[in-house]
Amino acid sequence: MVVTPTLSRSRRLRQTPYSDRVEACGAKAYTVYNHMLLATVFRSLEEDYQHLCENVQIWDVSCERQVEITGPDAAALTQLMTCRDLSKAKYGQCFYAPLVDENGGMVNDPIILKLAEDRYWLSIADSDVLLWAKGLASGRGMDVKVFEPDVFPLAVQGPMAEEVMAKVFGEKVRDIKFFRFAELFYQNHRMVVARSGWSRQGGFEIYLDNSALALDLWDRIWDVGKDYNIFAGCPNGIERVEGGLLSYGNDMSSENTPYECGLGKYVNLEADIEFVGRKALEIARDQGLGRKICNIRFDKRLETSVSKSWDVLNVGGDHIGNISSGCNSKKMGGFIAIAMLDQEFWDEGTIVLVQTPLGDLTGTVANFPFD
């Protein structure tokens, strides 16, 4: 049985400027992400999924906190934090960028926005990158200001997202390419709008930096969206596992290198850049991979959920990895999962034994992401 306990509310689990609307739309469950509330279900995981894939949803993703780095050393500090080469980064681009520590372990996997030559936003996953950045800056005596600005991202996701956004921000929205942003006006207030979002259904993220406008903006999107069957949504557990979107803290941690997470293409050791963990990642590259992120498929639904790591064994009973996330997928014909598996067992089609809350079950290894 999956226990669904109550979440105790406190100021420490921060609300957002949109919280009233999220509650009014009937959010059934929440998680905590960057010390902030994030809804996880409105109608049901399955209904939310279906609606997202066919319509348009408005997501309160305020918990994607920004770490703002400004000042003469802003570019150097931002580069110091990621193994991805940012030397050719331009205004208007979004960079998915693994942040690594001195051991080459993942610290976070933000999207980095270059707002100006001396101004960056790191739109972060669930860890206090602010402290990491401030520690590095203080330790090195860098000439930067590092802080969490009052920015509260709102995502508009789904196939009808562009139609809705065009009515709110104007036709210019259509010109924004994938992983690019523009600064557009809403009520005479300029804000960053990017074609991005934590789904594979297309859409935008609005980086609202004026919380006084929050409910107004939500309501405007909602009103316009009615013609497109808009509803409130949130990052969806089914959609993201099907789509191969990794979740920091679930599928990867500081125990993992970007290589293990399938993010090797963002490790630009060939570039002449300085970043923390470079030496460790050079060693990791030379040693080769011992384990990596894979998928595992089951041939039926499983009436459970992955609330903690599930051990994966080979047919001989040896521990060969673990499952970190999973869901029932109608599209895939059964339960699907994300797993970190040892080398000898990561080939597609390998049969493995998984210790689930329902007992030991047979699964089949699949490529990550699913084709």
Added chain:
Amino acid sequence: MVVTPTLSRSRRLRQTPYSDRVEACGAKAYTVYNHMLLATVFRSLEEDYQHLCENVQIWDVSCERQVEITGPDAAALTQLMTCRDLSKAKYGQCFYAPLVDENGGMVNDPIILKLAEDRYWLSIADSDVLLWAKGLASGRGMDVKVFEPDVFPLAVQGPMAEEVMAKVFGEKVRDIKFFRFAELFYQNHRMVVARSGWSRQGGFEIYLDNSALALDLWDRIWDVGKDYNIFAGCPNGIERVEGGLLSYGNDMSSENTPYECGLGKYVNLEADIEFVGRKALEIARDQGLGRKICNIRFDKRLETSVSKSWDVLNVGGDHIGNISSGCNSKKMGGFIAIAMLDQEFWDEGTIVLVQTPLGDLTGTVANFPFD
């Protein structure tokens, strides 16, 4: 109405080695603390409170994660992180220590344990101190290892705690003074045991560093405790507000200096020590305090809870501060709260207007902590 939503479970919200027992004892609600589950209520806040004050409780406080700092520069790095003078720190002492950033803002308020000349544990509140410490160490090129060890604190709290602990760890436990620790044996395994804990009812914290022993240790304490009416518990919202225990993220944040939090005695500017934020705190000291932590009392129960900041106004309607935590207290004859108030209004007895979810209500300022 206070909404009590469901908490979505995922691996990212880490379970602990004691989670099975916590669930079995009927934990009704949880919070998330350092990316880990922390129970908040078992029977009811009031029943848990009464039981804690009269008996003994066992608390899974694994979420008090340790940041371990070892190596030749361990003492220097640990000192660099706190304004409290650690130069005379000795093995066996626990130090409540504000950590501050370059602006003198609170980063965390851990208890620091000096385990050896070159080995410290920071037993932290809810922020990723690990990243702060690693950033500073990396930035300065310090010769240290900084990591989160597999330590899972278990607290035994309440007036009968010493009796139970003596039966589990032997009579030596009685010799441990307040905020001191000793290394004692359980099943031939040496572990740190401190007389400390997040209540004012007395008790101990066991820093279990072998999760394989977790359930065994829990069960042993439980069995011994039966004679003393033991039950599962957790940091209690009533007891801690009555007792004046501040909660990082609720009552204080990086927006606050230690002075504002009433922690001035831990700001040892008179000592010849180097720490981040020293200059900022010198300026803060010289400028004097503009606001500080106070209590506010209401003369009746309030059927609500503080799930977000409540604004506090003076009788003229000007904003003068905010309430960050609160609870109904039978002992104090009504609802009591912790607030940050501007200087002109922090005197005991000042009448203030508080914007609560139940409407505007009159409260009376009281000293922090309550006498």
